[in-house]
Amino acid sequence: xxxxxxxxxxxCEQSHLLIPTPPFLFEGTLHKPxxxxxxxxxxxDGRHHFVMRQDSGGYVGVVLMQESEAVRVVFHSIxxxxxxxxxxxxxxxxxxxxxxxxIRHFMEMVQDDPILQSIDKxxxxxxxxxxxxxxxxLCITTVLQNAQVSRSVSMLGRMLEKYGQLVRFxxxxxYAFWDHDSLAKVEEKELRALKVGxxxxxxxxxxxFFMDNPDFEYSIRGVGKSDAKRCLKKVYGVGPASAGYLLxxxxxxxxxxxxxxxxxxKILSHLFLGHANAASDEIVSMSKERWGEWRMLxxxxxxxxxxxxxxxxxxxxxxxxxxL
DNA sequence: CATCAGGGCCCTG
DNA sequence: CAGGGCCCTGAT
Numbered sequence: 001x002x003x004x005x006x007x008x009x010x011x012c013e014q015s016h017l018l019i020p021t022p023p024f025l026f027e028g029t030l031h032k033p034x035x036x037x038x039x040x041x042x043x044x045d046g047r048h049h050f051v052m053r054q055d056s057g058g059y060v061g062v063v064l065m066q067e068s069e070a071v072r073v074v075f076h077s078i079x080x081x082x083x084x085x086x087x088x089x090x091x092x093x094x095x096x097x098x099x100x101x102x103i104r105h106f107m108e109m110v111q112d113d114p115i116l117q118s119i120d121k122x123x124x125x126x127x128x129x130x131x132x133x134x135x136x137x138l139c140i141t142t143v144l145q146n147a148q149v150s151r152s153v154s155m156l157g158r159m160l161e162k163y164g165q166l167v168r169f170x171x172x173x174x175y176a177f178w179d180h181d182s183l184a185k186v187e188e189k190e191l192r193a194l195k196v197g198x199x200x201x202x203x204x205x206x207x208x209f210f211m212d213n214p215d216f217e218y219s220i221r222g223v224g225k226s227d228a229k230r231c232l233k234k235v236y237g238v239g240p241a242s243a244g245y246l247l248x249x250x251x252x253x254x255x256x257x258x259x260x261x262x263x264x265x266k267i268l269s270h271l272f273l274g275h276a277n278a279a280s281d282e283i284v285s286m287s288k289e290r291w292g293e294w295r296m297l298x299x300x301x302x303x304x305x306x307x308x309x310x311x312x313x314x315x316x317x318x319x320x321x322x323x324l
Numbered sequence: 325c326a327t328c329a330g331g332g333c334c335c336t337g
Numbered sequence: 338c339a340g341g342g343c344c345c346t347g348a349t
Contacts, residue, residue: 036331145332151346152331197344202333239333263331322331 007168010061010076018071020099026066028123033307036149038156039174041131050131051167051176059176061169076169098127098252106294119305130249134217135210136177137250141242142202158194180210202237209235225253248296257296266321
């Protein structure tokens with residue numbers, strides 16, 4: 001694989017409509033302020049952009065925008081897409097952005113919960129969503145491990161420059177991820193040169209795993225949380241923290257909150273108790289008691305609201321707890 | 325300059 | 338099941 005610096009222009013447009021289960025909040029679901037700045041997806045002026053990879057090797061730039069209660073989907077590609085390709089892409093988008101999820105019970109719970117009530121009405125009711133395939137999200141959780149944000153960002157940036165494909169559509173330049181089969185063939189030394197450290201081995205082993213199990217993601221969608229977690233943790237490099245993110249963001253388990261990382265513990269401790277010293281077990285059991293089967297969705301709403309407010313006007317205690 | 329934890333996880337004993 | 342080691346970075 002060689003470095004391709006010139007963006008590939010995707011000029012052929014096709015437009016479709018998807019209908020989410022109500023109540024649906026477009027920005028809350030598509031715009032995630034806590035996500036770090038890497039050119040793999042972008043929410044700009046009410047439009048969400050990202051790139052999907054086809055099995056055939058093609059790239060499809062996707063733009064999502066609100067159209068009353070529906071979601072307008074515009075595909076950008078180098079040639080006209082066939083009906084079966086479009087059906088696949090639409091079904092995939094329906095899943096990745098959780099358009100099928102019924103959150104009515106959660107919204108009822110919001111009514112008599114002071115913490116959830118404090119979330120800005122503009123987007124209390126957001127859903128788990130993820131522009132990426134399970135493999136792609138796994139690559140992201142891999143760079144998150146044992147690194148601060150700035151390092152995670154630069155590791156992923158270097159990987160995308162070398163192995164990704166830059167595409168241009170609808171006025172944005174974004175990277176498509178590499179495919180697992182090609183990355184599986186890369187030399188570990190070459191990966192290590194990108195300063196990903198011991199993660200080089202993780203990338204190779206996960207890529208080989210997906211090469212051998214191309215239907216892994218589909219086989220664990222719709223499977224119960226504990227079975228799905230067991231399958232995920234068999235993948236080299238996936239521990240409790242990564243499994244949690246994958247279960248919620250990719251597999252839509254709204255209760256995937258059984259482990260909290262230290263930095264998240266501090267933030268939730270501050271919110272629950274007014275100080276940052278609670279133990280992570282304590283935070284998990286408080287959340288279970290308070291929100292039950294909806295606990296990860298609740299925590300997600302809280303975090304995104306917090307980061308969103310933090311971007312507009314710095315929240316001092318939060319600034320002290322997140323490290324950039 | 326050196327030291328060290330960090331948005332974990334694997335492996336060993 | 339506890340704890341050392343792992344790559345690199347930026348904070349101290």
